[in-house]
Amino acid sequence: MPEPKAFTNANKPTWCPGCGNHAMFLALQRALAELGWEKHEFAMFWGIGCHGNGADFYDVQGFHALHGRALPPAAAYALTRPDQRVIVEMGDGDGYGLGLGHFVHACRRNVSMTVIAHNNQIYGLTTGQASPTTDHLMPTVSTPKGVLEDPINPIGLALAEGATFVARGFAGDIPHLTALYVEALSHDGFALVDVFQPCVTWNKVNTFSWFRERVFKLEETDWVASDRVKAFELSLSTFHELTCAPDTCRIPIGVYYRVEGKPTYEAATPAAAEPGWKHALEPRDVSAIMAKL
């Protein structure tokens, strides 16, 4: 049974001191250790961004994809390696901006994997431009007069498209986040955990303390995570504005929605039953197909 530390290597994390990514790094290690996953049993996929720099720090079977493109290779890997589990880490720019199409299609596809979004509401790595989740009217180097679009509602999108596990975490609460990860990793189907991950360098609005004053845990309410419409309504409450005041602007974290037992894509795909490389041990006999031409 691996220790959390087993999943890290000798490379020292280069995230800014105080960055929310450190906490997410720790929480995932703990969740993996708690679940007892062995290194050769799963692979991790990252997009490009500060979150993606984590690929250098994990001691796992890893795939550092292109910006915005972590989901497609992860799905293909899952479908051709039924013996492996899959974790995807993506950024908000990465996963909800450039990669948004893949995200929505992944929700409706329901290939089993856990998708962790490092939602810092900013482009970290490219030095602070607006991301799709940046709050309305927040000024950034790419939008000096403030962002004019409504922020993306990843929870709402996931619900509209039938994702089977939809949750939100906060990097400021490692035990809660670890527990969410454990649930998501144990889910059979597509699981999204959107995590508020304060970027201490570029996002001076949505800071740790900003969130601490606003988040509350769904488990501590009478929330029932099985009503898709209610969950959608709840997601609308997290469209916060720059002016949103701590007392009125309450941000739920926890599991918004989950449904178990919905058939996964891989379950409906007979060819996905065996590792793909086993089909290339020797030439495949195609004489029957050729004979029919």
Add this chain to the structure above:
Amino acid sequence: MPEPKAFTNANKPTWCPGCGNHAMFLALQRALAELGWEKHEFAMFWGIGCHGNGADFYDVQGFHALHGRALPPAAAYALTRPDQRVIVEMGDGDGYGLGLGHFVHACRRNVSMTVIAHNNQIYGLTTGQASPTTDHLMPTVSTPKGVLEDPINPIGLALAEGATFVARGFAGDIPHLTALYVEALSHDGFALVDVFQPCVTWNKVNTFSWFRERVFKLEETDWVASDRVKAFELSLSTFHELTCAPDTCRIPIGVYYRVEGKPTYEAATPAAAEPGWKHALEPRDVSAIMAKL
């Protein structure tokens, strides 16, 4: 005041006899005539697909974009030509498949334009592959065992992302569709009209009669089109399955949701106040900027 016919040219439509595109073609001409739009006052943008072949048949200022990419050029045109109105026609494969990211970002962007989706739940032009709105488990040439994903819920997506006018039409009811178009074209902001457009050649399930047995008009109910959550709930009811029976599987058409007065992107963009070409009549004086470097 132009006649409907004024918007067509000498090219004879090449859509299959009986195709829903013919009706949509007619309905839009009528709406334009009803609104009295002059040809030089607006431009139309198309994606690639059977729907896009319409670009050849309209006598308008037109832009036949790449597959899946009608929305970005339309938005840029709108932002740099405040003197012009914009209509986009896109396909379901085109707009909700390959172009899905642009669609979702367009919803949250709220640049004024009317977006008409030719939703035939199939790829027409490329001979009948599954589209993102093809019903679950429907077999097609690209999915002989049936589509394994849930269909895209365009209405739900638009609602999740803050689109300001969200409607659904049916090519089998031209007067109703014309009226919807008139409303959408009159809307200030981003307006989506998703139109069920039976493809008589490739989609043998979602036919005219299939829809006729199932659609009902929201205007004929007590529907109030201002509740975003209710509208979302309603959108979930149109996730039909192959087996969906006419009596239980009721499909609403009409305006799901509308909100007026939300500031548009262009209204918040001072530079968008004048046609862009007016800035290139002579060299711009940049001495003040240079002096600051």
Add this chain to the structure above:
Amino acid sequence: MSQHAPYGHEVRIRIGGPAGFGIKAAGQSLARVFAKAGYHTFDLTEYPSLIKGGHNTYHLRVSADPISSHVMATDVLVALDRPSARLHVAELTSGGALIYDPNDFEPDPAEDLAGRDDICLVPVPLSEIVDAAGGVKIMRNVAALGATLGHMGVELDGLEASIREQFAHKAPEVAEQNVAVARGGHEHARSAGCAFPASLPYVEPSQRILVDGHEAVGLGALAAGVGFYAAYPMTPASSLLHFMAKHGDAAGVVVKHTEDEIAAMNMVLGAAFGGTRSMCATSGGGFSLMVEAFGFAGVSETACVVGLFTRPGPATGLPTWTEQSDLRFALHAAQGEFPRVVLAPGDHAQAFEYAWRAFNIADELQTPVILLGDAYLSDNRATTDPFDLDSVEVSRGKLVTEGPLTDHPDALDAEGRYARYQITDDGVSVRVLPGVEGAVQLVNSYEHDGYGYGAQGENAAVRTAQNEKRLRKLALAKDLVPAPNRFGPDDADLSLIFFGSTKMPVTEALRWLHAEGHAVNALQVTTLEPFPTDEVCAFLRDARINLVIEGNATGQLEGLVREKCLHAVHHHLRRYDGRPFSPEQIYAAVKRLLGEPVELTVAGAVAAPKEDA
């Protein structure tokens, strides 16, 4: 006076009409009849980018002798509408027949027949025949097929058998109704009254198969053990997706119609990471969207195969037509530099062979391989010797799929740690699949060190070493890729250079030229990257006069040849109107350069040599 190109014993049939009339399906069943009987066939379907209407044609060449391509000449023209008569009458050979339905139209001698009096009109009341049999409109095709055979004096039993086979899964009445329609057409045509000049000598039945280029590629990929195929439909590549979708599940291939081409290519990388032989295919527009991930395959040393089946561009271009204008794009797509292999099969047999070889090359080099084709190869269907399945080999290169890592010391660094991107002499490192204990690795789109980590990749020495390691594979590739294909005599008056599907008309034209005693040879550049510099330059040096033939406007192969050999190209023949080269066109171009100019007519006939030439 015009003469035929030196065709063999053959008959050419064209069926023309609006889209949606089942012209292609009808034509293909005719092809099957002749192929079954032992003839060589080659077809060419031409259609616009729309579903119904427009002008579609299906051209079928049937020959008792081996043939390699389509030709322009037509002996029987079935015109299901007036435009088909008008547009194609000029192709008719002298004595050729025009089959039409007099209820549709009566050809106007001047407008529709261009004043020709050397052709035979064969009016056949197609609709009436169909009606008489109680059939539906689309069955006019079948009546036309019957009429075609009737006019040619060919018995109907082959077609009847084919019809019965085709409708075997339907109620028996359906087949019999179609047979009745075919008979009706057959009888009517026989009574038309003018003799058919061309004839097909009897041949022995053969084992040949009838395949299009994509069936050949698909079979090759399946034989190679492909386990993942992803694509977004795009003409002409879509038919390969359909083929894979049809056969995939039973063969254990995960076939995914993706949300876009970006996802397709990125999925291929993910599946390949897991060790699965993976492929995607598209045409130029889709490939544009794959470019970034294609480069990712390069930097991450991912073995995979990308089918690039081109059509005329730019952008959406001419979706249903053919062109060879993406050669340079295939060679240079994506930022940065990395080894890629580009193979351009020239016909169906090569399509099969290069497809399976591509997977071996990709695995042995751990780099992406492009299979470069075009719509002409993708779509046309020809009789071919059955593919040599026994020749197929699977070679996965330096790959460890299972078992203890310690069995593979060459995969480990000095400390015994697995180093995915260890620097090696040939540029290839041992690839250990995830799932093997200890196979911790990072497949990275960033530059990286020997383990795959990105931060270390920024070191100038590490970067240089990794970049050079990757590029070294091109040297290794030279020994793995197909060598150029040389045809004709060593000593030639004219030497042709070409690539890809142009092989088909070139081979045909060479056959004619050789039959006439001309000393012309040719070199097919089968591998475009790494470029076979030695062979091409030697061929050029030996050439008295050279001629580069390619299906584009800017001379992309010509540029490559100049760059690699510092040798001038004397002549070129280029085509970029969406149509493939015809052998007649190549034949005429060569004859002109040989000082025996002939003039080309639309009918594919060539005017007699000019007196004063």
Add this chain to the structure above:
Amino acid sequence: MSQHAPYGHEVRIRIGGPAGFGIKAAGQSLARVFAKAGYHTFDLTEYPSLIKGGHNTYHLRVSADPISSHVMATDVLVALDRPSARLHVAELTSGGALIYDPNDFEPDPAEDLAGRDDICLVPVPLSEIVDAAGGVKIMRNVAALGATLGHMGVELDGLEASIREQFAHKAPEVAEQNVAVARGGHEHARSAGCAFPASLPYVEPSQRILVDGHEAVGLGALAAGVGFYAAYPMTPASSLLHFMAKHGDAAGVVVKHTEDEIAAMNMVLGAAFGGTRSMCATSGGGFSLMVEAFGFAGVSETACVVGLFTRPGPATGLPTWTEQSDLRFALHAAQGEFPRVVLAPGDHAQAFEYAWRAFNIADELQTPVILLGDAYLSDNRATTDPFDLDSVEVSRGKLVTEGPLTDHPDALDAEGRYARYQITDDGVSVRVLPGVEGAVQLVNSYEHDGYGYGAQGENAAVRTAQNEKRLRKLALAKDLVPAPNRFGPDDADLSLIFFGSTKMPVTEALRWLHAEGHAVNALQVTTLEPFPTDEVCAFLRDARINLVIEGNATGQLEGLVREKCLHAVHHHLRRYDGRPFSPEQIYAAVKRLLGEPVELTVAGAVAAPKEDA
């Protein structure tokens, strides 16, 4: 014995430390001080792809004489951490100084100083100075700047003024606190006790501006009347987005940070359709995603400008470093064939000029123009003569923006109908903007006829005519694009060929070589497409020995030269480790080829000619 390259009267300063320490900002304020005083400056920032930590450096060259690039030598090394000392000590010139904080580390003579005894250690208690002034950690920079000037014996007033200006918008205490810190550093360094050998002669203040490549491009685009700029951030292009975002609204430019590069490029087409001068910019990875729409610009004859500012690939590659490996990609990106213009500015002045010219060329040709740069040009900041704003012209080509269409008979077909894509001799048709009555047109990604309709584009003759029409523009382009830039004597022993930002170190090296009396000349290929075949081939023919210098591994420019001129390249100098060429490296390479080999050291010094050379 090693000698300096023949530098002029100059001082070179390097500040090194972890990211997030404000090294670049500090360095740039130092540059401003010297620039204000009338010196020539050139800086080079090197940093890894992360936000904090890692190893960043800022290198500043200050000279009394004109300079053209950075150099490798360093006279003052400010090491804000131990690795900065260790990594860069070898660059220090003899007598050079190492400034460090003894509370951070005490340099180990062997490990950190490589045993050097010819350098001057300048311990400055940076943190203590900051603490004493009640400042925060990041202000250690300011102390280090003060120390640097102190050691150099330069007065502090320039820096003080610069600090006060920088903090003018904050509370006055902030500025004064920083001034106090700078003073502390200044005093400490003066008391270090070893003399500083280099010196800067007094110069007159000048009007020069201090700009980086993107400010130059941005100014050029603004001057040209750009009205729409769309981009998705990507290093190194992001800074141009920031520049445009900052200045856009006031200047009337709609600046859009888009959801991805696909949207950016497609938006550019939409805005251009409306007649707005439109631009986007990215680096190779983003350009990969723009490829399809770039081809769309080609087929739709859309005037637009695409900035392609490259970095090392493949794929994500080395985001913050430089390379010239996307040349062939820029030339051949996108399916199909269409005219494109590729301009490669070599320095800041050309960046400004080519940027505004690009818009004119795009409009006159109605086709896309690529502005090809790289991170070296994008990021470095140099003193430059103020751009010649009066030279800027706006020429929109055959464009009708307003007024009755009947005033423009050349825009109309025989029936008086507007034909957007009318066939013309030069390939350019009259473009009438939407909004003009009668300007019905279809801008089409399909091949099309004269009005833009797609179905007609499938006709072979129409296709051929439109394809040839577009390609004809390349001939017209020859007269519009910048001609190659020739430097040095006509009669030379060695002739260099290069493109892009390599102009800067080449110019510097040539200056040195000419000063030594070497007859070396050089040709900057400023326009890569259409390739200046005549000029390049003539230059090659005249060259006794030629040397191609380019920042990539496969010799892309070399291949072009071979292809176009059928002329061998004798020597090449390539670099692909993410670093730009230094003038020392080029100088040494040339000296070697001239038979006077010198050896290059990390310090940028060159070892004396070998006795037996």
